[in-house]
Amino acid sequence: MYDLLIAPFVDFGFMKRALVASLCLSIGGSSIGVFLILRRLSLMGDALAHALLPGAALGFLLGGLSLPAMSLGGFLAGITTALVSGAIARFTSMREDASFAAAYLTALALGVLIVSLRGSAVDLMNILFGAILAVDDQAMFLIAGTTTVTLVGLAAIYRPLVVECFNPGFLAAMGVKGALYHYLFLGLAVLNMVAAFQALGTLMALGLMLLPAVASSFWSREVWSMTAIAAPMAFLSGAIGLLVSFHAGLPSGPVIVLVASLFFLASLLFGSRASVRARLSQPAHLRG
Amino acid sequence: MALRLVGAVTAALKLVDLTVSYDRHPAVHHVSAEIPAAEMTAIVGPNGAGKSSLLKALMGLAPRIEGRIECSARRIAYLPQQAEIDRSFPISVLDTVLLGRWSRFGAFGKAAKVDVHDAQHAIEAVGLSGFERRPIDTLSVGQFQRVLFARLLLQDADLVLLDEPFAAIDAKTVGDLMALIRRWRSEKRTVVAVLHDLDQVRHDFPNSLLLARELVDSGPTARVLSSENLLRARAMAEAWDDQAGACEMPLRKTA
Numbered sequence: 001m002y003d004l005l006i007a008p009f010v011d012f013g014f015m016k017r018a019l020v021a022s023l024c025l026s027i028g029g030s031s032i033g034v035f036l037i038l039r040r041l042s043l044m045g046d047a048l049a050h051a052l053l054p055g056a057a058l059g060f061l062l063g064g065l066s067l068p069a070m071s072l073g074g075f076l077a078g079i080t081t082a083l084v085s086g087a088i089a090r091f092t093s094m095r096e097d098a099s100f101a102a103a104y105l106t107a108l109a110l111g112v113l114i115v116s117l118r119g120s121a122v123d124l125m126n127i128l129f130g131a132i133l134a135v136d137d138q139a140m141f142l143i144a145g146t147t148t149v150t151l152v153g154l155a156a157i158y159r160p161l162v163v164e165c166f167n168p169g170f171l172a173a174m175g176v177k178g179a180l181y182h183y184l185f186l187g188l189a190v191l192n193m194v195a196a197f198q199a200l201g202t203l204m205a206l207g208l209m210l211l212p213a214v215a216s217s218f219w220s221r222e223v224w225s226m227t228a229i230a231a232p233m234a235f236l237s238g239a240i241g242l243l244v245s246f247h248a249g250l251p252s253g254p255v256i257v258l259v260a261s262l263f264f265l266a267s268l269l270f271g272s273r274a275s276v277r278a279r280l281s282q283p284a285h286l287r288g
Numbered sequence: 289m290a291l292r293l294v295g296a297v298t299a300a301l302k303l304v305d306l307t308v309s310y311d312r313h314p315a316v317h318h319v320s321a322e323i324p325a326a327e328m329t330a331i332v333g334p335n336g337a338g339k340s341s342l343l344k345a346l347m348g349l350a351p352r353i354e355g356r357i358e359c360s361a362r363r364i365a366y367l368p369q370q371a372e373i374d375r376s377f378p379i380s381v382l383d384t385v386l387l388g389r390w391s392r393f394g395a396f397g398k399a400a401k402v403d404v405h406d407a408q409h410a411i412e413a414v415g416l417s418g419f420e421r422r423p424i425d426t427l428s429v430g431q432f433q434r435v436l437f438a439r440l441l442l443q444d445a446d447l448v449l450l451d452e453p454f455a456a457i458d459a460k461t462v463g464d465l466m467a468l469i470r471r472w473r474s475e476k477r478t479v480v481a482v483l484h485d486l487d488q489v490r491h492d493f494p495n496s497l498l499l500a501r502e503l504v505d506s507g508p509t510a511r512v513l514s515s516e517n518l519l520r521a522r523a524m525a526e527a528w529d530d531q532a533g534a535c536e537m538p539l540r541k542t543a
Contacts, residue, residue, distance in 0.1 A: 038377060160395045163387060166377030169368045173347050174390045221378045221423055 008246045015242060018132045018252065021143050021199055022238025025208050028147035029192050030230035031154055033206075033213030034223060035185060039165050042210055044097060047104035048186070049193045049205040051081035053111025056127060056197065061118055067138050070127075071194050074202075078190035081107060082183065111202075130201030130253045132242070139198045146195035153188050157181050162223065200253045207257035208234045215264040218271025233263050299360070300325035300447055300478035301346065306355035308341045314501060314535065315341035318355070321497055321506040325360065326476040328469065330489040332513065333499035334525040339482040340369065342499065343449045346480075361447030361478065363391070365440045369451050370432065375425055381435050382420040385410055388442025403442075410438035415464055430461040437465055448472060450481040454488070466492060486513060500524035 008015045036045045055077025056070040063069030085103045089096035115124045126134075135143070154161075163171045164178040171178045196205040212233040216226040241256030248255075269276045301323040308316040316338035323329050331339045344350040346357060347366050365388075385407045386399055393399055411420060414434040424432060433453065440448060450469075454462045470492075472479055483489050489496060489509060496512040498504040500521040505512045 156396070162377075162379065166374045166379060167368075167372070167387075169349065169366075169372050170387065170390075172349055173364075173366045176395065221425075223378060226378075 004247070005243065008243060014133045014135070015246060017135045017137075017140055018199075018242050019239060021132060021135045021140060022208070022242065022256065023235050024143045024147040025192075025196050025199060026212070026231050026234030026238060028150035029196060029209035030212050030216075030234045031227045032150065032189050032192050033209035033211075034216065034226045034230055035154075035161065035165070036189065036210060037213050037217060038223070039185075042214070044100045045189060045193075045210065046206050047100045048078055048082060048190060049197075050104045050202055051107040052078045052190070052193055052197055052205070053127065053202045054107050054114060055080075055111075056202065057111040057114035060123065060127065061114055065123065065126075067136075067142065067198065071142060071198070074194045074197055075190060077107065078193060079187060082186045082190065086179075086183070086186075126201070128201050128203050129251065130197065130199050130204065132199035132252050132256070135199060142198070143195045146191050150188050150192055153184070157184050161185055200257065204253055204257045207260055208237065211257070211260035211264045212237065215260075215267035215271075218267040218273060218275045221273065234260065237263055298325055299323060299358075300327075301361075301480070302358040304356040304358065306342075306345065306353065306357060308338065308345045308350045308353050310341075310351060312534075314338075316345065316499070317501045317535075319499070319503045320355075321503055323478070323480060323497070323506075324495060325478050326473065327495050328473050328479045328481070328493045329495040329497060330493035330509065331480060331482045331497050331499060332484075332486065332489060333504075333521055336501075336528070337499045337521070337525065338501050339499055340451050343451050343480070343482060346449060359447070361445070363443070363445040364447045364449065365443035365445035367436055367440060367448075367450045367453055369455070370429065370436075375427075375432060378423055378425070380420065381411065381416065381422050381424060381427070382407060384424055384435055385438045385442060388439040391443075407438070407442055410441040411435075413441060414438045414468070430457050433457055433461065433465065437468055441468070445477065447478045448480070450479065452482050452484070454483065454485065462488075486518075489513065501528070 009019055010016075036042050052074035055073035055075070057073070058077075059066070059069035059071070059073030062073075081100075081103045085096060085099040088094055088099040088103075111127075112124070115127060160171060160176055160178070160181045163176075164181050168178045192209060193202075193205045196208060200207055212230040213226065215233055216230040219229050220226050237260035238256055241259040242252060244250065244259070245252035245255040267275065272278065299322040303319050303321045303323075306316060306319045307314055315336075319342070331342060333339055341350060343366065345353045346359070347364065382404075386403060388407070388410070389399065389403045392403065408420065411417060414437050416431065416434050416438070419427075419431070419435075424435065427435065437453075448469075453465065457465075469479055469481070481493070483493070490513060493509055495507065496509040497506040498512050498517055498521055502524065504521045504524070505517050
């Protein structure tokens with residue numbers, strides 16, 4: 001049992017770092033994920049994560065496989081995409097989801113093209129699918145710093161963000177610029193995607209953010225309790241995924257995301273509310 | 289173009305040649321009218337007559353307005369149509385009502401004990417005692433409207449704007465909420481409500497403003513809601529031309 005569950009993390013530094021990285025990503029990312037779902041932005045968030053690619057690729061082109069260059073590039077690309085899509089939706093009659101889709105497809109194609117200008121197929125695979133086992137001290141600082149900024153930032157904008165989610169007109173009537181908080185939130189989301197991108201790659205950066213958050217919605221229906229359920233679920237996905245990939249010799253990123261999918265599937269089937277089980281086993285209705 | 293504070297007027301609101309447009313299409317067209325203070329005024333008119341747009345303009349939420357709004361109210365509360373609220377969002381009744389005190393604690397302050405106490409009182413006043421912890425997605429349309437009225441109570445405004453407060457609401461709830469509105473009038477608050485039920489307007493609202501993009505008439509309800517005026521409003525609605533060219537009427541330039 002010890003050999004199976006504990007030893008890999010004790011014996012290998014890269015497993016240790018990967019475990020801490022997934023803990024940090026779980027804590028910060030799951031609260032972002034819950035808000036992405038409540039704002040009905042899950043797919044838009046995914047599009048945003050893909051849009052990091054050309055920035056990261058440009059960083060790669062200029063600085064090689066250097067984390068700061070690629071992260072900064074990715075962050076700038078994500079913020080630009082969010083602002084431009086928002087602006088397009090505001091100033092034309094195009095809906096925001098459509099402008100996001102247009103922006104991210106452009107970004108993805110551009111990114112793959114830029115990486116292929118200089119890198120090998122291995123580099124491209126690393127950028128697209130991440131390498132959580134290659135997380136070094138520098139990446140650790142980035143990930144842990146992101147978690148700190150995320151938690152403090154979300155706590156600061158929590159109330160206006162909640163009201164902007166469910167009754168934006170009221171916020172406007174109070175003279176508060178809801179759009180400001182919307183973009184601050186998107187900024188935090190992009191920051192988390194940049195942090196997750198080293199570990200899980202641009203294609204799956206949202207895996208640890210969204211899947212546990214969606215799963216948590218089958219268990220509870222408050223912002224805080226959903227986050228409280230999603231965060232441990234995300235961390236367990238990370239830990240189990242690392243162990244499975246270690247013992248079976250499988251790539252860690254996809255395994256982690258697949259374990260998170262299993263949590264989602266189990267919640268969908270057996271969750272306490274709005275799940276398949278809750279649907280099938282309808283207890284007798286109340287008397288009144 | 290902002291709301292202007294004007295002291296010492298008996299009208300709570302004065303609209304001067306007000307035009308509200310979306311993508312150049314006027315929803316409210318050259319309307320001038322006065323809404324008396326400490327009185328209940330109904331805004332009446334066919335669908336698409338610009339009633340909601342008028343309220344939005346009063347709140348400063350309309351994208352583009354021309355003309356002028358003079359407002360002597362210090363604090364304005366606004367009840368939106370329910371469709372503008374995401375009722376599936378996980379937030380409790382008490383938290384929703386507490387938002388009425390936003391002007392007090394803003395985005396970052398803490399709700400004081402007295403705020404929570406007042407919120408509980410407001411919830412009681414709208415007949416929802418015991419619902420404080422319930423999430424809003426478990427409420428019926430009528431119950432949720434009561435929650436929004438409790439929030440209005442907490443806002444303690446001297447001008448209350450209600451956009452279709454009784455759409456899809458049963459008679460019992462309408463009766464309870466009308467009692468609250470009458471209480472506001474006795475407290476010298478100005479109430480402006482968009483309504484469709486003309487019998488109710490005749491019965492409860494001494495003052496009316498009949499709108500069909502342009503102003504048909506405003507003043508005492510008995511005069512405004514004459515069958516002649518209502519016919520005119522309907523005729524104007526039928527004549528709306530959405531392919532109309534630019535308006536020739538000169539706009540008064542205002543700051």
